[in-house]
Amino acid sequence: MRITCPHCGPRGNDEFTVLGAADPVRPGPDAPLAGWVAYVHERENLRGSHRELWHHQAGCRAWLVVERDTWTHAVIAVRAAREAEQAP
Amino acid sequence: MHYSIFSLLRNALSGNRLWTPAWRDPEPKAFYDTLIVGGGGHGLATAYYLAKEHGITDVAVLEKGYIGSGNVGRNTTIIRSNYLLPANTHFYEKSLQLWEGLEQDINYNAMISQRGVINLFHSDGQRDAFARRGNAMRLAGVDAELLDADGVRALVPGMNMNDARFPVQGGLLQRRGGTVRHDAVAWGYARAADRRGVDILQHTEVTGIRVEAGRVTGVETTRGFIGARRVGLAAAGNSGRVAAMAGLRLPIETHVLQAFVSEAIKPVIDTVVTFGAGHFYVSQSDKGGLVFGGDIDGYNSYAQRGSLPVVEEVMECAVALFPAFSRLRYLRQWGGVMDMCMDGSPIIDRTPVDGLFLNCGWCYGGFKATPASGWCFAHTIATGAPHALNADFRLDRFATGAVLDEKGAGAQANLH
DSSP states (O other): OEEEETTTEEEEGGGOEEEEESOOOOOOTTOOHHHHHHHHTOOOOOSSEEEEEEEOTTTTOOEEEEEEETTTOOEEEEEEHHHHHHOO | OOOSHHHHHHHHHTTTOOOOOSSOOOOOOSEEEEEEEOOSHHHHHHHHHHHHHHOOOOEEEEOSSOTTSSGGGSSOOEEOOOOSSHHHHHHHHHHHHHHHHHHHHHTOOOOOBOOOEEEEEOSHHHHHHHHHHHHHHHHTTOOOEEEEHHHHHHHSTTOOTTOSSSOOOEEEEETTOEEOOHHHHHHHHHHHHHHTTOEEETTOOEEEEEEETTEEEEEEETTEEEEEEEEEEOOTTSHHHHHHTTTOOOSEEEEEEEEEEEEEOSOOOOSEEEETTTTEEEEEOTTSEEEEEEEEEEEEOOSSOOOHHHHHHHHHHHHHHOGGGGGOOEEEEEEEEEEEETTSSOEEEEOSSBTEEEEEOOBTOHHHHHHHHHHHHHHHHHHSSOOGGGTTOOTTHHHHSOOOOSSOOOSOGGGO
């Protein structure tokens, strides 16, 4: 599997570590317990297109939002996480 | 047909024409008392123990592929009960005890071989952690021995004890651990459940779960609707997708784990050895192939195949521990998809939907749990409440904080 880093170009996936799903949103400090349980533990765990946070640890060390098909391993889109956050 | 030396002789003398299929291939009925979703080891074991322990035989097991096509045939066949946390220690010890009597119980040769499992340690800190785990096991009545380097050398000749970076200081040995022929577990449980009246429905994929007024009433399948009073989900790898059909969201990510078999060679290793400085475990099958594996790939995957960096890492670990293995070619490699749970421990529990029960979250340690998982899940389904052995494997523990994090890795599925 090759991930095209927006800063470094196509790289093997051994240069990256994976945090997991990109979509869970951290609740506010006053959110009820259920919101925190959902954020920390519960995952949609999709088969198919899945947005994930990858860290280019052995490269530019940027955080990336990688959209990837979890059934075929096809990489659909890669964006810098900062850019994805500012223009979702 | 009961299998015995006499059935073997009779069939050998009659040209093997009288063997009958190991289980029936029935048409689905319109309604069952209990449906089990997932015809893997855990689902089949659940059906078997429902019939045997609780007398519930109006049961069907729904399998989307064929029996043996999923994780029950994709693991590295290791059994052991060397866990630290009391809930896990007692549960896996029950499993090991069921393994010990399984072949007579189900009248099937599963080639259970208690050849011993050695977890190697490579530093003082690791030795202390292993000693603690061994002591916890012994307090729970489970066998454990702490070996020094000479003890390990005597049991596993040919291993590189003096690697410059990771010298082997010793190991934690569980002599009652070992290996089982995994296909035989699937076939044996399927046959034993079938003989007690359970319908095994292969190529029957569940596409929906029907819930009316908070109570499960059956499942939609590729062969039509099947009604049921109770439904048990045992679809590890796809637990999240199946549970979502009933509106549940689980603390689980699906990840791929790869395993490998080398070409067959003469006997070289007669125990199970796990490397403590990387992620690698190896045993040798009766055919002579080395069966080995490592860590999960680390990213969400339903693909049943992994990528090359993990292959490289597993081979590096293998050669670091057994330099002679560098001359071997590996013969086969495959991937299985795992329910990676947020605390690394399984869930066997009721759900908020009446009549719907959940068995999932086995990470990549589900094979050894097969008998106890089925036994406890059958108890939970039959009585409507968990057995003491699975009382801590609750679905709500992620909200209450009573998590079972054997590794202390936190809520990060790919680190367990």
